[in-house]
Amino acid sequence: MSDNIKVALRLRRPLGLESVDSVIARVGTEEKGNTIDIRHSKKVEVKSFQFDHCSTYSEDVGRDQKEIYEQLAREYLLHALDGYNTCIFAYGQTGSGKSHTMSGSAEYPGIIPRLCQELFAVRELYQASDGQTSTHFRIRCSYVEIYKETVQDLLGKGKCRVREKADRTTYVEGLQDFEVFTEQELSHYFNLGNMRRVIGATQVNEQSSRSHAIFSIDIEQQETSPLGHTSKRKSSIKLIDLAGSERVQASKTTGEHLKEGANINRSLSALGRVISMLSKVKKPISIPYRDSVLTWVLKESLGGNSKTCMIACVSPCDYEETMSTIRYATLARNVRNSAMLNSHEISNGKEQVQAMRSQLEELQKTLSRVENQREVEDQMEKIKLTNQFLEARIDEEQKLAANYYHEWVEMSAQRDGLMQLLGGIVRSTQDVQYSQLRTLLKQLKDHSWEVGQKIELYHSEATECIKRSQE
Ligand SMILES: Nc1ncnc2c1ncn2[C@@H]1O[C@H](COP(=O)(O)OP(=O)(O)O)[C@@H](O)[C@H]1O
Numbered sequence: 001m002s003d004n005i006k007v008a009l010r011l012r013r014p015l016g017l018e019s020v021d022s023v024i025a026r027v028g029t030e031e032k033g034n035t036i037d038i039r040h041s042k043k044v045e046v047k048s049f050q051f052d053h054c055s056t057y058s059e060d061v062g063r064d065q066k067e068i069y070e071q072l073a074r075e076y077l078l079h080a081l082d083g084y085n086t087c088i089f090a091y092g093q094t095g096s097g098k099s100h101t102m103s104g105s106a107e108y109p110g111i112i113p114r115l116c117q118e119l120f121a122v123r124e125l126y127q128a129s130d131g132q133t134s135t136h137f138r139i140r141c142s143y144v145e146i147y148k149e150t151v152q153d154l155l156g157k158g159k160c161r162v163r164e165k166a167d168r169t170t171y172v173e174g175l176q177d178f179e180v181f182t183e184q185e186l187s188h189y190f191n192l193g194n195m196r197r198v199i200g201a202t203q204v205n206e207q208s209s210r211s212h213a214i215f216s217i218d219i220e221q222q223e224t225s226p227l228g229h230t231s232k233r234k235s236s237i238k239l240i241d242l243a244g245s246e247r248v249q250a251s252k253t254t255g256e257h258l259k260e261g262a263n264i265n266r267s268l269s270a271l272g273r274v275i276s277m278l279s280k281v282k283k284p285i286s287i288p289y290r291d292s293v294l295t296w297v298l299k300e301s302l303g304g305n306s307k308t309c310m311i312a313c314v315s316p317c318d319y320e321e322t323m324s325t326i327r328y329a330t331l332a333r334n335v336r337n338s339a340m341l342n343s344h345e346i347s348n349g350k351e352q353v354q355a356m357r358s359q360l361e362e363l364q365k366t367l368s369r370v371e372n373q374r375e376v377e378d379q380m381e382k383i384k385l386t387n388q389f390l391e392a393r394i395d396e397e398q399k400l401a402a403n404y405y406h407e408w409v410e411m412s413a414q415r416d417g418l419m420q421l422l423g424g425i426v427r428s429t430q431d432v433q434y435s436q437l438r439t440l441l442k443q444l445k446d447h448s449w450e451v452g453q454k455i456e457l458y459h460s461e462a463t464e465c466i467k468r469s470q471e
């Protein structure tokens with residue numbers, strides 16, 4: 001995908017001795033939001049310049065830091081997650097807010113710590129998504145500093161050389177990179193590199209503003225779909241805090257400083273030349289990347305396979321330096337890059353069909369297992385119901401049997417009572433009138449016959465019932 005380098009301008013708030021009256025730059029309001037107006041202190045004329053994005057300052061430093069990340073930098077993390085190489089570099093004179101923009105402070109974190117934090121937040125999201133597609137992340141980082149045309153590995157052993165690969169891309173030979181698993185680990189390496197820069201800065205006066213710092217995060221994502229389809233995306237994010245761009249002739253430096261300044265000048269003017277050539281409608285065949293270590297290392301980020309953003313930082317009170325930065329930034333707007341999606345499928349067509357086939361078989365097996373399981377479950381349910389039914393019947397019949405037995409015992413007792421009564425009557429009726437006695441006896445006989453019949457019936461039913469429940 002061919003697209004231009006995005007150029008954003010950030011206007012720093014007036015600091016220290018800079019009075020509000022001496023401010024010469026102003027970012028356009030709402031409808032003219034992406035313009036900056038520059039006024040020369042001795043002239044009435046106001047020059048207006050347009051960029052892809054312009055940001056000014058407010059009373060809330062924290063909110064400004066958040067906004068520049070969200071409105072500008074976040075996009076480059078998202079492009080990287082899509083598989084594009086990305087690069088954000090801060091350009092501007094010393095004190096214009098490059099480090100504030102890229103690194104910031106613990107209180108007001110800049111683009112790099114925010115991007116590190118969001119990268120891991122996104123990784124969490126991807127890993128905890130729907131469980132359908134799993135994404136495995138490998139994140140590595142490295143940190144170099146270019147000082148006096150030498151590449152210094154800030155996390156490794158020291159000086160390194162820049163080499164060209166067969167595909168004509170460049171790399172830093174022997175550079176140590178580290179795999180990181182948490183945001184804390186990534187921040188640790190960033191802070192470690194910064195500390196080494198600071199140590200250098202105290203040994204060699206103000207090295208940190210005189211060296212270029214490149215923090216790289218390499219992301220490798222392996223995605224596996226439920227059908228076993230695997231794809232890989234690779235991308236690299238380069239986050240760069242360039243050395244101060246103040247012109248050497250303006251600062252009256254001598255000796256070591258002059259050499260230092262000349263080196264910075266060399267790499268920044270080489271960067272300017274490269275940008276200028278790349279911005280031409282008809283690009284020259286040979287771009288002078290080799291003219292400085294900086295442009296050589298950043299070959300891919302400038303006019304190559306990368307989505308690149310330049311943040312031009314300007315101080316609000318310095319007309320000459322601000323104009324110089326704006327000229328540089330205006331040129332950069334015309335540079336066209338050709339970012340490519342660095343992703344490829346790991347499995348080829350045949351493997352994929354095979355993977356789908358075995359996936360289908362697996363599914364069918366699971367399905368038949370489920371069917372069998374269902375049959376067994378049905379049977380079990382039936383058996384359970386039959387058992388319940390039988391238990392209820394046995395229970396009921398046992399209750400019936402117990403009732404019959406109870407009644408039988410009661411009837412037997414009644415019969416015994418009747419027999420005793422009969423015996424008593426026979427014994428005590430010698431002198432009673434026969435006709436009356438006969439009637440009485442007849443009634444008694446009938447009654448006892450009835451009772452006897454009932455007893456017989458109950459008895460045989462009870463026997464039958466007990467026999468059934470024992471079967
Ligand atoms: N937008 C801003 N808001 C508040 N303070 C800022 C802003 N930009 C820069 N500063 C402050 O200005 C000073 C110089 O900024 P710095 O980022 O170190 O400049 P550079 O890296 O370009 O030399 C620092 O103290 C920084 O905190």
Ligand SMILES: [Mg+2]
Nearest residue numbers: 098099208209
């Ligand atoms: Mg700085």
